[in-house]
Amino acid sequence: MSNIDAPESDFGTGKKTFSVYLTGIVLCALLTMMPFYIVMHSVLSRTNTLFAIYGFAILQFFVQVICFLRLNSKTEQGRTNIMAFIFTVIILVVVVGGSLWIMWNLNSRMM
Amino acid sequence: MSQPATLEAHHHDGPGTDVFGFWIYILTDCVLFGSLFATFIVLNYPGAYGPQLKEFIQLPYVLTETFLLLGSNFTFGLAMMTFYKRKMAWSKLFLLLTIILGAGFVLMEINEFYHFVHEGYSWQVSGAASAFYGLVATHGLHVSVGLLWILVMIIQLSVTKNVRLNEKRMIMLGIFWNFLDIVWIFVFTTVYLQGAL
Numbered sequence: 001m002s003n004i005d006a007p008e009s010d011f012g013t014g015k016k017t018f019s020v021y022l023t024g025i026v027l028c029a030l031l032t033m034m035p036f037y038i039v040m041h042s043v044l045s046r047t048n049t050l051f052a053i054y055g056f057a058i059l060q061f062f063v064q065v066i067c068f069l070r071l072n073s074k075t076e077q078g079r080t081n082i083m084a085f086i087f088t089v090i091i092l093v094v095v096v097g098g099s100l101w102i103m104w105n106l107n108s109r110m111m
Numbered sequence: 112m113s114q115p116a117t118l119e120a121h122h123h124d125g126p127g128t129d130v131f132g133f134w135i136y137i138l139t140d141c142v143l144f145g146s147l148f149a150t151f152i153v154l155n156y157p158g159a160y161g162p163q164l165k166e167f168i169q170l171p172y173v174l175t176e177t178f179l180l181l182g183s184n185f186t187f188g189l190a191m192m193t194f195y196k197r198k199m200a201w202s203k204l205f206l207l208l209t210i211i212l213g214a215g216f217v218l219m220e221i222n223e224f225y226h227f228v229h230e231g232y233s234w235q236v237s238g239a240a241s242a243f244y245g246l247v248a249t250h251g252l253h254v255s256v257g258l259l260w261i262l263v264m265i266i267q268l269s270v271t272k273n274v275r276l277n278e279k280r281m282i283m284l285g286i287f288w289n290f291l292d293i294v295w296i297f298v299f300t301t302v303y304l305q306g307a308l
Binding site: 016017018021024025028029032033035036039040046049050053054056057060061064065068069077080081084085087088091092095096099100103107 | 127130131134135138141142145146148149150152153156170171173174177178181182184185188189191192195286289290292293296297299300304305307308
């Protein structure tokens with residue numbers, strides 16, 4: 001432990017506290033069990049089930065990003081990370097959404 | 112060149128730049144997974160050619176896998192927390208727990224693939240099956256590499272005395288490990304839950 005007195009750096013990933021991790025795991029466990037319960041016991045109609053499982057997935061995505069990945073805008077590096085992150089989300093929407101749109105369109109024209 | 116001199120030479124770039132570079136790599140990996148997801152969704156439409164994935168999926172089994180990976184994320188968080196409190200023995204213990212949980216996940220996935228292939232859902236039976244193995248196994252491969260990295264990290268925590276250097280490594284490993292769990296949320300939603308509908 002040569003330079004323990006140097007200030008802690010977290011590279012824009014936020015402070016690590018037990019309460020945040022505990023909140024994260026409890027929320028994620030709930031958000032995982034809910035969609036599995038809905039599908040395994042078929043409590044909703046097909047369309048509603050799809051909306052529900054993707055809703056829970058997106059919620060859990062945000063819980064993980066905030067509680068485990070600790071993405072935040074408190075430091076300059078944290079903000080840079082978020083900008084790159086948002087850019088990637090846009091690319092993903094174009095790649096995944098665009099592919100599905102094109103294939104869906106082709107499929108209906110083949111009918 | 113001796114180790115401290117090398118570190119000094121790189122110092123003006125700063126460890127922050129390294130972590131940001133690693134973050135960019137993770138985001139490009141997201142794009143890789145995004146294209147695999149798009150391929151899977153396109154090829155695995157209901158009524159697609161070949162055996163239906165739906166008949167092979169065991170949801171309670173997938174739920175167990177999910178909890179193993181989620182648990183490993185939590186123990187990694189504890190390893191990170193104890194590392195910042197400079198309790199290295201605890202940190203190594205939690206990293207070991209992370210490896211055990213992560214290895215459980217990988218073994219369960221291999222076992223699942225083994226059963227799928229024996230029951231007739233091999234990767235060569237249809238485009239949908241290829242896309243399924245392509246997506247899920249790419250994730251599994253990432254987790255396996257992550258396990259190896261955690262093992263190396265445990266050794267580095269014992270060998271490297273430079274706390275700043277280990278801090279940077281832990282942060283990057285943490286980003287990688289959390290990213291894998293985030294990808295898994297969408298794998299179990301798109302492949303298993305939607306596939307079982």
